[in-house]
Amino acid sequence: MTLATAILLTVITAATPLLIAAIGELVVERSGVLNLGVEGMMIMGAASGVAVAIITGSSTLGVLAAIGAGVALAAIFALLTLALAANQYASGLALTIFGVGLSGVVGAPFVGVQREGIGRITIPFLSDIPVIGPVLFRQDLFVYASVALVIGVSWFLWRTKSGLILRACGENPVSAHALGYRVLRIRLYAVLFGGACAGLAGAYLSLVLTPFWTSGMTAGRGWIALAIVVFASWLPFRAMLGAYLFGGLIILQLHAQTAGVAIPSQFLAALPYLLTIVALTLIMAARRGTGAGSVAPAGLGQPFTPDR
Amino acid sequence: MADRTPLLVAEALTRRFGALVANDSVDLRIMPGEIHALLGENGAGKSTLVKMLYGLLVPDGGRILWRGEPVTLANPRAAxxxxxxxxxxxxxLFDAMTVAENVGLALDEAEPLRDVAERLREVSRAYGLPLEPGREVWRLSVGERQRIEIVRCLMQDPHLLILDEPTSVLTPQETEGLFETLRTLRDEGRAVLYISHKLDEVRQLCEAATILRQGKVVERCDPRGQTAASLARMMVGSQIAEVRLSHAAEATGPVRLRVDNLNMPSEDPQGTSLKGVSLELAAGEVLGIAGVAGNGQDELFAALSGEVLAPRAADLTLDGTPIGREGINRRRRRSAAFVPEERLGHAAAPRMALSENALVAGHAANGFLRGGFIQRDRMLNWVDAVTHAFDVRKGPRDPExxxxxxxxxxxxxxxxxxxRKPRLLVVSQPTWGVDAGAASLIRQALLDLARDGASVLVISQDLDELFQIADRIAVIFNGRLSDAQPTREMTREAVGLLMGGEGFGPATPGATPGAAPGAAPGQARDKEGVA
Structure with missing residues (x-):
């Protein structure tokens, strides 16, 4: 395995959980809901996934449990922000704090328990292509799933009526309601989908990347996922680009630390957020004066209460 | 006629919002092939009624019959x-989406957007409401946005079409075109429920009318047998004060506002650049500016108010002082006042109380602050004063x-x-969507202000309004302004021709740098309409 292949492989593994969580949050935000609880849902996914996998001995059940945990937390968020029209920012932050705390309890009995990670799938012949072969065709299911997610979500949002309706709810919930769409129900589905994605991303951390539980193991990846959505200006393929870029930065940070490069690791850790700000600034500069307004869904973060 | 089943019957529909009874046992009967007017003042309950008929609101009492059968309209989809x-x-509408997407959202069957766009093109052409399916809504003028609403309804092939003040942003020619469309629909056996404040239109178009006052049906009549005044009397329950016409003798005072050959490229590439705009406004005069939506009215308003600064200070002078480079607050301090077209979001912040809105607009001149602190009682008194003087109807003293x-x-x-008794008032669409009583109140106030020596500039698409209150009328077309002519020397036909761009001389897009080909909406529309 060449050095280039090795680096690409590590970047992909670092980027995949970011991508899965970001694509879920992207759908949520396109429906007009801002869920800052990604970190909390992700770490609950990681803890539940590893716990169930160790108890049952089945990685599949572990993954399902992780998705279930993400959905469960998202359901709490939906109850607060959709049914009770609570403030989305506060509820999301609370969800993260809650998830991080609860994951410590769930994961406590399993600290230090090692298990076999979910392996990679090798596609015959294709994986023998030099450099890109192992990168593209010797990966775990999650990596393929994440790419499928990007394509699927992009197709859904821009090629289907349901996707159009979802974007309409994010753009102008009042008008969507006036047309007869059930804004809250559509937003609920989006929020639950986001939770499932965050849970799945968490499972990747605790079942593939580092196949054991340590508390706080998401280490801010949920926040990076949120930043990616903004960086990507709410577009799925740009989110993919952002995830790989930020995944690369995480790897760079690790290597710089071990190689003793004189860049403070804190600076590299802050870099994704800095890049997000730069990207946003550039996008807005390009759109300035066109009258197009912000790239964000116009109804993002607005609670909606139908008047019946 | 007698044995025909009505298309829609509402029986004793009642809807309450808290203590307010918005609709109190309202009966309505619409026959097929009938254009039925729904009249009433603001707050009379018209919107509540049609929302129930469209499934947006659930009635508290009463029932709805469709072709004689009781129906429950759980949501707009059912309707x-x-x-x-x-x-x-x-x-x-959804600003960030294209016309076709906006239309597609209102269709109940999933249909590929390409087909929607194709059908949209056909329908819009057939009814003389041209639209470009691929354009995003934020690029379009108010008038064009209204067309989307109408076209998207027509594409659903409705039996009953409910129109809530559809002509408020259309030119007389466009209005006539819409009426043709509606008459065609009627001849096809469809019914139209038509809400409007323009009583002359109602008399011209509708063969039945139901009049609401304070949530109750007070009258049913055939509007063709009524006069505008008698209809208005039924609506308000009393005589509406006629606006006292008082066209002053030419330029009553010294020139207060002068705009001198103002050239302003639009910041928005889809906007309209102002080209060589000149005007003079005397003290005590009302100048009306007519024009089809999207011909530079917004840009002219922004230039006059100081939201966008003119290139040179001398482009605008107020009482001889160059103010072209002064911002909106400095102009306010010079006793100028501005009322933009969009009341919610531009003229007022939706989620702020009225008193706070008064403060935000008045902080440059009103003296609501003492040592940096807000004088709340003063603000509230001010709100009371406005409320009283202009008959603002609201629940609490200081609502959002x-x-x-x-x-x-x-x-x-x-x-x-x-x-604030300004010496210069610039107001855009002062009575858009306002009922007859309130419109007459506002127009009278504008005239009174001018009679007291202020200069008033009214940008409006309502020609009746301009002919009623303006001393002189100018027309804006594609960013250029015609010479203002005394109103009594103008005819509606002449103004209509100017609004269509005739008499402006050769102004090819190539000759005016900065003007994109798409920046001539009036012209482009006419061409498409013919094609």
Whole structure:
């Protein structure tokens, strides 16, 4: 395995959980809901996934449990922000704090328990292509799933009526309601989908990347996922680009630390957020004066209460 | 006729909002092939009634019969499935999406966007409402946005079309075109429920009318046998004060506002650049500016108010002082006042109380602050004063701006500026969507202000309004302004021709740098309309 292949492989593994969580949050935000609880849902996914996998001995059940945990937390968020029209920012932050705390309890009995990670799938012949072969065709299911997610979500949002309706709810919930769409129900589905994605991303951390539980193991990846959505200006393929870029930065940070490069690791850790700000600034500069307004869904973060 | 089943019957429909009974046992009967007017002042319950008929609100009592059968309209989808379509007064459009996407969202069957775009092109052409399916809504003028609403309704092939003030942003020619469309629909056996404040239109178009006052049906009549005055009397229950016409003798005072060959490229590439705009406005004069939506009215307003600064200070002079480079607050301190077209979001912040809105607009001149602290009682008194002077109807003393009905908020934002007794008032669409009583109140106030020596500039698409109150009328077309002519020397036909761009001389897009080909909406429309 060449050095280039090795680096690409590590970047992909670092980027995949970011991508899965970001694509879920992207759908949520396109429906007009801002869920800052990604970190909390992700770490609950990681803890539940590893716990169930160790108890049952089945990685599949572990993954399902992780998705279930993400959905469960998202359901709490939906109850607060959709049914009770609570403030989305506060509820999301609370969800993260809650998830991080609860994951410590769930994961406590399993600290230090090692298990076999979910392996990679090798596609015959294709994986023998030099450099890109192992990168593209010797990966775990999650990596393929994440790419499928990007394509699927992009197709859904821009090629289907349901996707159009979802974007309409994010753009102008009042008008969507006036047309007869059930804004809250559509937003609920989006929020639950986001939770499932965050849970799945968490499972990747605790079942593939580092196949054991340590508390706080998401280490801010949920926040990076949120930043990616903004960086990507709410577009799925740009989110993919952002995830790989930020995944690369995480790897760079690790290597710089071990190689003793004189860049403070804190600076590299802050870099994704800095890049997000730069990207946003550039996008807005390009759109300035066109009258197009912000790239964000116009109804993002607005609670909606139908008047019946 | 007698044995025909009505298309839609509402029986004793009642709807309450808290203590307010918005609809009190309302009966309505619409026959197939009938254009039925629904009249009433702001807050009379018209919107509540049609929302129930469109499935947006659930009635507290009463029932709805469709072709004689009782129906429950759980949501707009159910209403559309029966064949009820609705054009909203407040546009229900998605700015970031294209025309085709906006239309597709209102269709109940999934249809590929390409087909939607194709059908949209056909329908819009057939009914003389040309639209470009691929354009995003934020690029379009108010008039064009209204067309989307109408076209998207027509595409659903409705049996009953509900139109909430559809002509408020159309030119006389466009209005006539819409009437043709509606008459065609009627001849096809469809019914139209038509809400309008323009009583002459109602008399011209409708063969039945139901009149609401304070949530109750007070009258049913055939509007063709009525006069505008008698209809208005039924609506308000008393005589509406006639606006006292008082066209002053030419230029009553010294020139107060002068715009001198103002050239302003639009910041928005889809906007209209102002080209060589000149005007003079004397003290005590009302100058009206007519034009089709999207021909530079917004840009002219922004230039006059100081929201966008002119290239040179001398481009604009107020009482001889160059003010072209002064911002909006400095102009306000010079006793100028501005009322923009969009009342919610531009003239007023939706989620702020009226008093706070008064402060935000008045902080440059009103003296609501003492040592940096807000004088709350003064603000509230000011709100009371505006409320009283302009008959603003509201529940609590100081509600949020968005809680007021459109007409009442309009009275508030106009009143807020007028009560300061400005020497110059620039107002855009002063009575859009306002009922007859309130419109007459606002127009009278504008005239009174001018009689007291102020200069008033009214940008309006309502020609009746301009002919009623303006001393002189100029027409804006594609960013250029015609010479203002005394109103009594103008005819509606002449103004209409100017609004269509005739008499402006050769102004090819190539000759005026900065003008994109698409920046001539009036012209482009006419061509498409013919094709």
């Amino acid at each position: 559309r499935a029966l064949g009820i379509g609705m054009v909203f007064q407040h546009f229900s 701006a968005r809680d007021l009905s459109g007409g009442n908020l309009q009275k508030f934002v106009v009143g807020r500026e007028m009560l």
